[in-house]
Amino acid sequence: MELMSKVSDEVHSYILDNGEAFNEKLLSEAVNVSIKIKDILDRGNIDLLKNARKLISYVLEQKDEELTSFAEQEGIAWATYSLTLSLKLEWVQAIRRTLWQLIHDLESNKKITDTRDDFFDMEKYVNDRIDQFLNSFFISYSSYKDEMLHKQREIVEHLSVPIIPVRENVSVLPLIGSMDSYRMQIIEEKVFNEISTSRIQSLIIDLSGMALMEIDVIDEFEKILAGLSMMGCRAILTGLRPDLVKRMVHSGIRFDKDIDTRGTLQETLREYL
Structure with a gap:
């Protein structure tokens, strides 16, 4: 022009x-x-x-x-x-x-x-x-x-998914707050990597501080638990509240036979420590 x-x-x-x-x-x-x-x-x-x-x-x-x-x-x-x-x-x-x-x-x-x-x-x-x-x-x-x-x-x-070692081959994962698919992906990535690098044989997952999970998130959580078993890691769930248990039951979740459930994190730690 x-x-x-x-x-x-x-x-x-x-x-x-x-x-x-x-x-x-x-x-x-x-x-x-x-x-x-x-x-x-x-x-x-x-x-x-x-x-x-x-x-x-x-x-x-x-x-x-x-x-x-x-x-x-x-x-x-x-x-x-x-x-x-x-x-x-x-x-x-x-x-x-x-x-x-x-x-x-x-x-x-x-x-x-x-x-x-x-x-x-x-x-x-x-x-x-x-x-x-x-x-x-x-x-x-x-x-x-x-x-x-x-x-x-x-x-x-990543910072909000702390995996805390309590003794050799035993760690604790406290889950706090609300859960969505994105956060479940972070948990899956961090947990699987930590099991591989730290040789965790027992992972205590405390759910007492977690808000209700939606059905699709519960399904993703079940898959993470299945992945733990495939990697040779035993999962111990603690702090399961009645409302969360009810939602899990209604969603059709079936825990693997290698997954233990306990009452509280304190009781479980006393057993392992």
Whole structure:
């Protein structure tokens, strides 16, 4: 698009000659961002003024691939340092207003478009590219945030499955709180790995602190118990409350003959210790 090349040259020339005025205009359009611009630079090494010029350059020079890649990088950076989306939106809209004010001034002084249609075509092109940047940024930000939360949840879930050795080849697994399929997967992975590496022969699973399990979760729990038996580990269940037993019975769970059930964890530990 020849018109965009002409606009790009004029805008870049102005910014090069009037850098400070351009920066001041940008900051005046984004009051909340302007008071935090140094903090954002110190916190995440994100130079907003430099990045504003980069965004304008990619838009006006019709570099769509670079624009999308830049938006994705920005999304990851803002998610990594937990910078708010409201600040980003305010900043990009400030860039949009500043750019259009600059183009308006250039149009008034130099008449860079020949017809009204040319101006509207340019307006659509520029705004579409800025919207494209925002869309790619938000998708990248959200995806990276979700990934971070998933990793944090995995860490927390692994920490919440403590396998405690009480004597050689005997360990305790206290299960506390609510259970869902995701947590059962963590339990399965950690228990099987621990049995393999630590040579656990008896695993005492205490259920006294666990909330009710849904039917599908009970089914997964039964499979874990079957897996323990296949690995040569004896399972001892303690702390089975009446409500949990009733739900297990109604779900049709049938414990393997190698699985023991005891009243309380304290009684069981006295026996093993």
